[in-house]
Amino acid sequence: DVVLHALAAEVVALGTPLLGICRGMQLLNVALGGTLVQHLDGHTGATGVFGSHLVKPVPGSRYAAVVPEESAVPAYHHQCVAELGRGLAVSAQADDGTVEAIEPAGEQWVLGVQWHPEMGEDTRVMRGLVEAAAAWGGRRAG
Template sequence: MTVRPLIGVSTYLESGVRWGVWELPAALLPAGYPRLVQQAGGLACMLPPDAPERAAAAVARIDGLVIAGGPDVDPARYGAARSPRTGPPAPERDAWELALIGAALATGTPLLGICRGMQLLNVALGGTLVQHLDGHAEAVGVFGGHPVNPVPGTRYAALAPEKTTVPTYHHQAVDRLGEGLLPSAHAADGTVEAIELPWDGGWALGVQWHPEAGEDTRVMRALVAAASR
């Protein structure tokens, strides 16, 4: 019997979520994330915000880690003043997910950051963010799409060597790259659309777009394959 690797996915933490007769705080995740993990051959489990000191224990029990999209990273995390166009902070998520990223990097656990997750990976390694850019979200609550160009010789280019149109919805992006990270895809306007550690630096990849909202499973399949090893 094939053993599927266990892939932990970080979650939202929201108040006032309503389902049925209930309206309660909820740790939740759009279904596209676990479905993508499953389609790629993994078993998905949710990692809701917890005390940061428990992150290492959580990462020790999984084979791969996905940091999901979500709210803007608090600019204080990268030493910047808050822009008027930056969204409300999510302190529990910032603390927990930065701790998860740190634990994954320390142990060599394969890591995929999606949108906010890519931005947090950059911040975790000392990078900064552009707090607002236009043209990467078509309408509120609607995924758009634009092409990204891989950087030859990178891990991402090995997965997707051609120009690819990806599902996109973001208004923040990488500014100064974190220590050791390489850009591995760009949008037509020059925005960094993917980042990664070099081949000898462990398996860590961040993508600015939302693969869980599309049909291309290559990025998640690569994470699951790395987690299987």
């Protein structure tokens, strides 16, 4: 995990578009100095089965620009963000207050989501990453 933490921090430093999914969001948060709740109930289906719950975007966030309305997401997680890492903000939450998406301030397209957008039918988060990567085109930050 030390290598993954360093890699996540370096990707952010380089300006590369980044989408952290589930553990990837948690890793991004920890790489930037945040902490995790070690066990969370109610965010899975039956054992080994994805559940679904609603997430609400924070107005003005990068996530809200991609998905502006409350939406159901496919989820299977038992950990979540406790304290945010340096420079991160909440960009979506579940009804119970669980942090469901995080992002840093600024123009760089970095988004962490607690759920699995690749498992659902709504492709807007994945499309947002692809569009950001195409616009970035491999240029280095700075």
